[in-house]
Amino acid sequence: GQNIDQPTEMTATEGAIVQINCTYQTSGFNGLFWYQQHAGEAPTFLSYNVLDGLEEKGRFSSFLSRSKGYSYLLLKELQMKDPASYLCAVTRQQGDTDKLIFGTGTRLQVFP
Amino acid sequence: GAGVSQSPSNKVTEKGKDVELRCDPISGHTALYWYRQSLGQGLEFLIYFQGNSAPDKSGLPSDRFSAERTGGSVSTLTIQRTQQEDSAVYLCASSLGASGGTYEQYFGPGTRLTVT
Numbered sequence: 001g002q003n004i005d006q007p008t009e010m011t012a013t014e015g016a017i018v019q020i021n022c023t024y025q026t027s028g029f030n031g032l033f034w035y036q037q038h039a040g041e042a043p044t045f046l047s048y049n050v051l052d053g054l055e056e057k058g059r060f061s062s063f064l065s066r067s068k069g070y071s072y073l074l075l076k077e078l079q080m081k082d083p084a085s086y087l088c089a090v091t092r093q094q095g096d097t098d099k100l101i102f103g104t105g106t107r108l109q110v111f112p
Numbered sequence: 113g114a115g116v117s118q119s120p121s122n123k124v125t126e127k128g129k130d131v132e133l134r135c136d137p138i139s140g141h142t143a144l145y146w147y148r149q150s151l152g153q154g155l156e157f158l159i160y161f162q163g164n165s166a167p168d169k170s171g172l173p174s175d176r177f178s179a180e181r182t183g184g185s186v187s188t189l190t191i192q193r194t195q196q197e198d199s200a201v202y203l204c205a206s207s208l209g210a211s212g213g214t215y216e217q218y219f220g221p222g223t224r225l226t227v228t
Contacts, residue, residue, distance in 0.1 A: 033216075042116075042203060042219035043155070087154065099168060100145070100217060104154035 004103035006088050011109045012078055020073045020106045022088030030091040034062050034073045037085045037105065046073070046086075075108075083110045114138070116220035118204050124226045125194055133189045133223045137206030144187050145205045145217060146179060155203065161187060194227045201225070 003025045012018040024032070031050035035043035049055055049064035049071060061074040073086055085105035092099050117136045125131050137144050146158040157171040161181045172178070176195075181187040191198055201224050205217040 042221050044219070045216045048216065089155075099157065099160070101157065102147075102155040 004088055004090060004101060006086075006103045006106045008104070009107045009109070011111065014078055014080060014110055014112050016078050017074065017076050018078060018108065020075070020086050020088075020108070022071045022073070022103060024069050024071070024088070024090050024103075026090050026092050026101065028093040029066065029069075030093050032062075032064055032071050033087075033089040033091070033100065034060075034071075035087040035089060035102075037087055039084070043087055078110050080110060080112065083108055116204055116206050116218050118202075118220040118223050120223055121221065122224045122226075124228060127196060127227055128193055130190065130192045131194055131225065133191075133202050133225070135187045135189070135204030135206075135220060137185065137187070137204070138218055139185075141206035141208055141218075142184065143207045143209060143215070144181060145207075146187070146189050147203045147205065148173075148200045149203060149222070150200045158189070158202075191225075194225075196227045199225055199227045 006022045033048050034046040036046050037043040046060055047055055047062035049062050052064055052066055054061055054063045059076045064071045085107050087105045088103040089100050116138055119134045144161040147155040148158055149155050159166055159172055159179050160168040163184045164181050176192045179189045201222040203222045204220045207215040207217045209215045
């Protein structure tokens with residue numbers, strides 16, 4: 001089976017840094033995605049990690065430790081457009097395909 | 113270039129009726145995925161297509177749910193004899209290849225289904 005855990009909600013202040021953690025347990029792990037989903041909208045791609053380490057992309061960075069089954073998404077210089085749900089998703093190889101399994105998401109609130 | 117489109121955007125139906133939800137993937141994307149998202153919940157995988165075949169139907173909740181894809185493009189998700197617990201947003205995604213771990217999935221705007 002598989003299990004993905006991330007906090008349900010987080011709050012932060014505009015301009016601050018926030019770290020959203022994700023732990024997972026799955027067989028056949030291939031990689032980990034982070035998606036952003038604004039209320040009422042479809043998820044949009046943020047990052048993909050397959051190797052251990054930090055991937056930086058502007059204000060967003062994502063980290064992966066395969067041995068620990070752990071990832072985090074780091075958001076810097078928070079802006080008022082950043083409130084959304086942040087979804088952690090792991091890819092698990094099943095036969096010839098990779099299956100994407102989503103966590104329940106972390107709802108981020110940003111206060112001025 | 114157009115993204116993934118879904119229709120209808122909203123559907124209200126009476127319990128016991130059948131519904132069809134449509135997904136138009138990005139042109140050239142061979143893989144197509146259906147997910148369900150209930151209020152405040154994460155995305156629940158339903159079914160995956162590679163071309164016109166569905167190698168993974170493991171997420172379909174019951175035999176009332178079926179899906180098909182024709183011409184390697186448009187897909188239809190059909191729910192027969194709808195129940196109130198079927199109410200959710202149904203999201204479609206497509207990607208370039210069969211390996212979701214390598215290729216990013218692009219999501220459509222979803223169909224919000226309400227069963228009364």
